[in-house]
Amino acid sequence: MPFKSNVFDSECRELAGGNHIHFINIPALVDKITTHIDASIVSICEGATCTDLATIKQRLIAFLTPKKGTTTEMGAIAEFFGHLYLTEIGFNQEFLFLNLEEGSIKKGFDGYYSLDDETWIYESKSGSTATEGITHESKISLAYSDLKDKISGNPANNPWQNAYNHACHIDVGTDASIRQNLKALARAFTQGTRQDIGSFNIIPGSTLFLEGSWSDIDENDLSPKLEQLIDTFSFTKIHIVCVNKASIDLFWAYLEN
Structure with a gap:
């Protein structure tokens, strides 16, 4: 099944077995992206609520401000764009980006999704290219290790x-069958x-913040x-998502506009 974004500069490569690798480049938040954020930010953060754009921006600012300058801030912004x-x-999306406990970080998976009749578990890892030796491969490996620990450890x-x-x-609106399966797994x-x-x-997922000179993913x-x-991972199916993003400040500029 091909996946194509109408918003992002991206490429999706289909592998055998219904597996995919996604490459996304975000050098700037152009109008097409900010318009899409405007249309999606409430549902990503809160589900099907009637919260207005200004209020959800204020809520995100309040959520992120205490985390400024930390890896938690970087991780939250990377996760949002994922x-x-x-x-x-x-x-x-079968979850809320903002945790049920105000201001706290989710204590489980970064994301739980459905697509057609299948469910998917998402784990996001991020870092700055200012860190020596950082690569998408290392972050994807770390994301997989965390998923394995949460599921099997x-x-x-x-x-x-x-x-x-x-x-x-x-406000999430998850089907009963998915909820029942999650409850059975929680009980087990x-x-x-x-x-x-x-x-x-x-x-x-892997997000690298290129604080300085820009380059697309090769x-x-x-x-x-x-x-x-x-080939070293165990899974039923896999989507790998790699993102190059210019800087953390891009999202702050959007929120504060």
Whole structure:
């Protein structure tokens, strides 16, 4: 199934088995992107509410301000644009970007999506190119490791219960079948049963912030490296999402406009 964005400068490469690698370049927030953010920001953050644009911007500013200058700020902004892209190409968001506890970070998966009759688990990792040795491959590997730990390991919090709590929010509108499956997984986790990551569809994501000189992702160089990496992963299906973004300040300029 081909995936094409009408908003972002992006390319999607389809691999065997229904797997995909997405490359997205965001050197600036051009009008097409800011218009799309305007249309999507409320649903991404709060679901199907009637909150106006100015209010949701204020809520995001309040959420991000205490985190300024930290990796949490960078991670939250990277994650937001991941949700913006995935929902634009057709994935259905079964959670709220802003946690149910005001001001806190989600204690489970970064995202839980549905597409047609399948569900997908998203994990976003990010960093600055000012960090020596940082690559999309290393961030994708880290995202996969975190997914594996949450699904198959012993995380401090029950990720399925958190996903279930989000899916049960009336403004998310998740189908009953998805909620029931999440509840069964949450119950199994509580009882000590862990799942095999190979039984799930996953979306590891990487965002690199290019604070300084800009360069597009070199898809021809990166794609074979990611395909080699995929061969070491366990999953049912996989979408890998790699984003080059100019700077954190782009989103702040949008919010404060």
